[in-house]
Amino acid sequence: MTTINTGDTAWVLFATALVLMMTPALAFFYGGMVRKKNILSTLNLSIIVIGLISIQWVLIGYTLAFGNSTGGLIGNLKYAGLTGVGAAPNAQYAPNIPHLAFAAFQMMFAIITPALITGALVERVRFRTFLVFVLLWATFVYDPVAHWVWGAGGILHKLGTLDFAGGTVVHITAGYSALAFAIVIGRRRWFGHAPIEPSSIPFTVLGAGLLWMGWFGFNGGSALAANGLAVNALVTSNTAAAASAVMWMLLTWRDNKPSVLGIVTGAVVGLVAITPASGYVSPLSALIIGAVAAPVSYYAIKLRQRMQLDESLDVWACHGVGGTWGALATGIFASKAINPTGANGLLFGNPVQFVIQIIAVVLVIAFSFGMTFVIASVLKKLIGLRVSQNEEEVGLDISEHGERAYS
Amino acid sequence: MTKKIEAILREEKLDVVMAALRDIGIVGMNVIEVRGHGRQGGIELVGRTGSYHVDLLPRVQLNIVLSDHNVDRTVDTICKAAQTGNIGDGLIFIYPVDEVVRIRTSERGRQALTYAGDIDTR
Structure with a gap:
């Protein structure tokens, strides 16, 4: 039975707009953390992804992720060019809203995920190589993983993986791909020898605030209806973000002073961790998930620093590690009392769910890291990943775009 | 003889120093925002985790051109107003x-x- 519900449709359309806003918000979150000679370049890496992936998604992305399953691995070409995706609902995915609304909402997830990776390669990536990378990555990493987890008949979907809004599909893929890309592209020039000071922490705070708001659409919208589940997702998201922000404040305070950059980072990490769980756990569980997410990512950043690895804006520590914790936490705290279409987790007498989550996490980490390592390595050999030393020192705003942020 | 005083000050001391100079009749000056460090070599700022080192700190450079016989009084005034007693209070150069x-x-x-x-007519 499929009947369009106007309230549900209105909420999903609004949530789509909120999630779109998250990509420019991410641009400012990242832009504030780089040096001022690279701020336009960094903003642009996120913005151009909106352009590229909007096109890719209409042409092939949607159908690869949500077309009829081919062996559980990838969608077929049934919906290429969004053919046949219109006002009528698709009973498999959302029987209460137009199929096209579902495709549009999912498009925004496909956009922000590669934009997240840009934090690993800022201040040195060659722009034209990045354009090619994004298209390859969306097609060969994001679309397949989205199909595995969310596509009807996808391998992880059939296994029973719980991922409400993208802990594996969005955050683990982005985080571990960022790690792989950072290893292949190498450190920024003078990394570890000269200080790299954020150009505008206010931009980062602004970006984090807008991300926080947008996340209500990201997680709340993933209910695909204006119902109690959407409310639960919104409240758990806010609770986890708050718990993680406060925990991060305490961590920096113990080491030093309560850092503003740290507090907003904590909020984002809390939102990352609750993403897969938001529609399956209670607000109290969200409090624990958020509070644990902060120290986990905090020490992941310290580990990354100790390894002298220039994964520049800590996409791996925040999204890869935070997302992994969230996906595992879903297997611990999920409760059918919250979402009867979900499953119970470890704490509610179902350890199998925890094992399923581990399998999904390991598979997605291995696939994302491996594929990105290969794609980046091939591009490095064929067209080069980095700008020249001189271009890097001048800054990418001038050398890649011929523009400067401030006169 | 005419002299130029170049005083490197903490940003937050500029208003106090200007008020003190106005009181003794120094009517003309200009100010440049500069960045630099002395022997202590920068400071630690707090980051996402732990802290990081910044070499160059913001300071202001106050330029005053005046007659020889007013230099000592002006320098004393600046010192008194700009002192905190901590490292990084700045330096005065006279040319x-x-x-x-x-x-x-x-x-x-x-x-x-x-x-x-001005200072000479007081």
Whole structure:
């Protein structure tokens, strides 16, 4: 039975707009953390992804992720060019809203995920190589993983993986791909020898605030209806973000002073961790998930620093590690009392769910890291990943775009 | 003889120093925002985790051109107003000036430097 519900449709359309806003918000979150000679370049890496992936998604992305399953691995070409995706609902995915609304909402997830990776390669990536990378990555990493987890008949979907809004599909893929890309592209020039000071922490705070708001659409919208589940997702998201922000404040305070950059980072990490769980756990569980997410990512950043690895804006520590914790936490705290279409987790007498989550996490980490390592390595050999030393020192705003942020 | 005083100050001391100079009749000056460090070599700032080192700190450079006999009084005033007693209070450099020209009138030397109500007429 499929009947369009106007309230549900209105909420999903609004949530789509909120999630779109998250990509420019991410641009400012990242832009504030780089040096001022690279701020336009960094903003642009996120913005151009909106352009590229909007096109890719209409042409092939949607159908690869949500077309009829081919062996559980990838969608077929049934919906290429969004053919046949219109006002009528698709009973498999959302029987209460137009199929096209579902495709549009999912498009925004496909956009922000590669934009997240840009934090690993800022201040040195060659722009034209990045354009090619994004298209390859969306097609060969994001679309397949989205199909595995969310596509009807996808391998992880059939296994029973719980991922409400993208802990594996969005955050683990982005985080571990960022790690792989950072290893292949190498450190920024003078990394570890000269200080790299954020150009505008206010931009980062602004970006984090807008991300926080947008996340209500990201997680709340993933209910695909204006119902109690959407409310639960919104409240758990806010609770986890708050718990993680406060925990991060305490961590920096113990080491030093309560850092503003740290507090907003904590909020984002809390939102990352609750993403897969938001529609399956209670607000109290969200409090624990958020509070644990902060120290986990905090020490992941310290580990990354100790390894002298220039994964520049800590996409791996925040999204890869935070997302992994969230996906595992879903297997611990999920409760059918919250979402009867979900499953119970470890704490509610179902350890199998925890094992399923581990399998999904390991598979997605291995696939994302491996594929990105290969794609980046091939591009490095064929067209080069980095700008020249001189271009890097001048800054990418001038050398890649011929523009400067401030006169 | 004419001298130029170049004082490197903490940003937050600029207002107090300017008020003190106004009180003794120093009417003209200009200020440049500069970045730099002394022997202590920068400071630690707090980051996402732990802290990181920044070499160059923001300071202001106050430039005043005045007659020889007013230098000591002016320098004392600046020192008194700008001191915190901590490392990083800044330095004052004093140079000889060959000539001063007031563009509006083409006056030169002492005439170009004196104003009604300035330090010499008090």
